[in-house]
Amino acid sequence: MSTDLTIHGHGEMVGSQPVHDAEHEGHHHKETFITKYVFSQDHKMICKQFLITGMIWAILGGFMSVLFRLQLGYPESTFPWLEDILGKWAKGGKIQPEAYYALVTMHGTVLVFFVLTGGLSGTFANFLIPLQIGARDMASPFLNMLSYWFFWMASVVMITSLFIETGPAAGGWTSYPPLSALGDASIGSQGGMDYWITGMALFVVSSLLGGLNYITTILNMRTKGMSMTRLPLTIWALFFTATLGVLSFPVLLSGLILLLFDRHAGTSFYLSDIFISATQKALPNEGGSPILFQHLFWFLGHPEVYIIILPAMGLVSEVMAINSRKPIFGYMAMIGSLFAITILAFLVWAHHMFVTGLNPFLGSVFVLLTLLIAVPSAIKVFNWLTTLWRGNIRFTPAMLFAIGFVSMFISGGLTGVFLGNSTLDIHLHDTYFIIAHFHIVMGVSAFLGMFCGVYHWFPKMYGRYMNNTMSYIHFWVTFAGAYLIFWPMHYEGLAGMPRRYVEYSGWSTFNQFADLNRFISTVAMIVFAVQLMFVFNFFYSIFKGRKVTSQNPWQANTLEWTTPIHPGHGNWPGEIPEVHRWAYDYGKDGKDFILQTEPLGADEQHH
Amino acid sequence: MSSSNVTTSGLEKEKNSFDTKAIWRTFWILLVITLFELIVAIIYFETHFFPKHILNGVFIIMTLAKAFFIVAEFMHLGHEIKNLIMTIAIPACLFIWFIIAFLWDGSSFHTLRMRYDGYQLQQSKTIVKPAEHKEEGKKPGKE
């Protein structure tokens, strides 16, 4: 092996040498519209594709929640315009029960998988990994492109399911059998369920292609001097996210394949002892267990919530250090806690199943493991707070979202301790308490983290700033609105109000919540409207935003800010910079910030 | 950028370290283990000389041994550097709790069914004549 080939790691030496040579100095060859914007292999373009697809999904998924909040907040009213857009699903301007189930199912599926997994880690892993570790592109740009296009195909299948005659899947985003396995069970268990399974299978492929690329790139393609302990925390978080995805999504795939056989091949993996009252028929299926599906689903499902939250944690850690002008507090502890969360993610899945008839002794082990998660989570929270402590804080929109994230994560995390106890869970399971918990700790938190990332890296993505006034309005309405929506749900849940019900008028107990429900629905609509304003701000700023004039507008240390304002494919026009220090030298030796590329001074210690 | 530090870092190839003998040795080990498993299975089938669940333990250990040889020799992992071995070995440990928890709950279903599901309990005690077994007449060996 000749030495001159080892320019920046022999990783490229063998496989991807052409990319790195041909585009060493930016663009040597002409790019057509197709290769630049559609089938692009540039990680920065793929990032934007993921982001914008994710935004479209978020609008759709958010709008679904507005529709069912209308029903929950105003159960007596009719809205004729609903019939105009939903047709038979909202006969007489009132959402039908089948439509309600379809809406909540698709709302969950879309936001969990398509927005907060595909949209969040797809966007920021693609954008930040090569830029922050100092690589020209992903290890395999081609597979990276395929990852987006599988995501796109999954999206198309999932959207198509909204328009078929029997409607989309309606068995909940977890699609538990037998409801999901038997077409006779409900209208939403028919064609829509098959589309759902197909869409999810394509999504798994996309996430595997992406995840393998992210892991390999982070491990193999770091620039010279970028040791693992000099990586920004964003990269560590994305690394663990990808690991979670690569090891847990296959299990969902297996579960879905078995489900497909149950639906169409007469097998009984998940079915046993079933009598369908609608057809007055006992099914021949015997010997299976619906709980098996729940195990398989949650073996993915629990890591999945960390797949959602870890990238947000990484983005927040980075933005928080930059805007506090202080090193992140407890860098190694941050990595350690990310690692601990990743391992624990695989050990705790059955805490979603305490009331399924799970063996109580097994359950107690799961309680113990679940409560252990509080330790690394608390370490992270304290480190964020101590990073803020006596910082020279700049309240940029990104920073506000980062602080908001920590607030949300604490509020939602604490209720997680309630739910992690199997005895308390008997009361709280399937009530609005759990809705409040996971929306705050995972839904809203991850969204705040994502917004934080978008506002912070928008100048790098498009060379322009987003509008600040709209950004501040966006933050305060979203932050306050999220608390106003989800905080009261804790009380409803403690009072026993079950989730997944279209109508509560049958219980006089819950009449006391009628006003509260109306209030929640109203706030939900306002918050949704403000998200539309964000989308407007985003697209407006791409074309008309204030131009970025300096290479490093936030005075940050990481490598992406050493690239030109509009980096070409290959990121650095000349050689890839060498790294000499960690990413968090803020306020050191009288200097406000020291780029990672700056060599160590004579009296400085290695970090 | 190619400093003296990097010069040693090319893929450290062991070009001619390919060891045909080791491969054949692995092959023979795998073959012998498989034959051993087979013979034990057949002897058990004929004589029931041993409690089945202990035998199952033996089979599983044999399987893991075979898996080890395939991964270490055929897939060459045993000859890679320790970092790579660890990134494969550590995630594989997740299988431990994956298996324990699933099987634990599986046997718990069994207990619940036998306790509360009268139909299953009755089924588990009813011997049925193997009517639809077509080649019943030719079937040698023991019932």
Added chain:
Amino acid sequence: MAHSVPVGQKWWSGGKSPFNVEYGKLMMWYFLMSDAFTFGAFLISYGTIRFSSYSWPDPNEVFRSFPVIGQMTVPLAFVSLMTFILIMSSVTMVMAVGAGQMQDRKAVMKWMFLTILGGLAFLGCQAWEWTHLYHEGAWWGRNPFMNINGTQSSTNFSNFFFTITGFHGFHVFSGVIINICMLIKTWRGDFEKTGHYLMIEKAGLYWHFVDLVWVFVFTCFYLL
């Protein structure tokens, strides 16, 4: 550890692979890791259902046929043959990888051809076994076999058998396709041009993984 690697190498300092492998091979390893979880989930599901059942058919009763000879007094003979074929094809694959390291194009082609042959032979055996079981009345949703204690068996015995061996067979099939592509590329001299046979090594990893899975499938369905 490879002996040629210098002592005291700073593997993690960036600018090089911490594993001393190029990215494609690393990616293949992690893909196999994730695929192991797919198969793991299948086999563990099988175990869970088996643990929750009151009894289960005896594999020695079910798998006792051999082509041409028909019913055998010795069970499991045919599946042993299949196992032998697969291990054998793994050996030829290693030989192909070794020949690739020596840059010996002719030898690579010879060994790849034998590997493909082994893969096809295995698929043929599996096709025969499936056909045979189908004619005995087993299929997805149908199970003619009694439990070992003579009680009525649920259909899940055949359900899992066909699903998991089918999924494994699908992997063998795609492995054969990959190997054919590699053979063609070797024949065209593509790897001589690039100067290395790393693609053969990656295909090899996949092929051995298929063998590895078979070891577990063999134990879970035929022995336990």
